[in-house]
Amino acid sequence: MDKQITINYEAIENYDHLDAMEKTLFDKAMAIRNIAYAPYSDFTVGCAILLENGEIITGSNQENAAYPSGLCAERTTIFYTGANFPEVKIKKLFVIGAPRKATSSVPIPPCGACRQSILEYEAKQKDEIEIYFASLDGEIFKTKSIRDLVPFSFDSSYL
Ligand code: THU
Numbered sequence: 267m268d269k270q271i272t273i274n275y276e277a278i279e280n281y282d283h284l285d286a287m288e289k290t291l292f293d294k295a296m297a298i299r300n301i302a303y304a305p306y307s308d309f310t311v312g313c314a315i316l317l318e319n320g321e322i323i324t325g326s327n328q329e330n331a332a333y334p335s336g337l338c339a340e341r342t343t344i345f346y347t348g349a350n351f352p353e354v355k356i357k358k359l360f361v362i363g364a365p366r367k368a369t370s371s372v373p374i375p376p377c378g379a380c381r382q383s384i385l386e387y388e389a390k391q392k393d394e395i396e397i398y399f400a401s402l403d404g405e406i407f408k409t410k411s412i413r414d415l416v417p418f419s420f421d422s423s424y425l
Contacts, residue, residue: 271417271418273409273414273415273417274409274410274414275407275408275409275414276407276408276409277405277406277407278405278406278407278408279405280403280404280405280406281404281406282404284406287316287358288358288360288398290314290322291314291316291322291358291360291398292314292360292362292398292400292404292406294312294314294322294324294360295312295313295314295324295360295361295362295400296312296362297312297324298312298313298314298324298325298326298339299311299312299326299339299362299363300312301326302326302327302328302339303326303327303328303329304326304327304329304366305329306329306331306333306336307329308365308366308367309327309363309364309365309366310326310327310363310364310365310366311326311327311338311339311340311361311362311363311374312324312325312326312339312361312362312363313325313326313339313340313342313343313344313359313360313361314343314359314360315343315344315347315356315358315359315360316356316357316358316359316360317347317351317354317355317356317357318354318355318356318357319354321351321354323343323346323347323350323351324343325339325340325342325343325346326339326342326343327339327342327363328342338376338377338379338380339361339363340359340361340376340377340380340383340384341379341380341383343359344356344359344380344383344384344387345383347387348387348390355391355393356387356391356395357395357396358395358396358397358398359384359395359396359397359398360398360399360400361374361376361397361398361399361400362374362399362400362401362402364401364402368402369402370401370402370403371401371402371403372401372405373399373400373401373405373406373407374399374401375399375407375415376397376399376415381412381415381416382416382419382420384397384412385412385413385416385419385421386421388411388412388413389421389422394410394411394412394413395411395412396408396409396410396411397409397411397412397414397415
């Protein structure tokens, strides 16, 4: 029997359609992206996380000469957040990535490993994290939860 899974996401046309906090997250992700350490791929990614207490944590991808030792912007940022603010809920995660010299792009979604890592924090805090991924042109895709990006997710309930 064929079955379908539907996922929901919102397509936000451009920057002007964001509210003030979303604009701040966009700006901070863009700014930190400019200093990403990505000498091997030259694909730079910035991430901004909004906490329940209003704090914003930012991070970028960090590469390594031994390629797999590097880490994506989303995990750099969410692991720092988990390590330093273990009791504070994460409300939103905003990510923007593109080749360093690009002036135009499409919204780049978090990779599979980052989705799995974000999922862990949703489970830990028992509350959803809104995910935004943006293009350089200001088009933004938004989901209410990482679960929309991970159908058939694996979590601790199976252990
Ligand atoms: N990258 C991220 O930072 N986030 C993603 O979700 C996808 C990929 C980084 C990893 C690597 O430094 C570069 O982009 C190219 O894959």
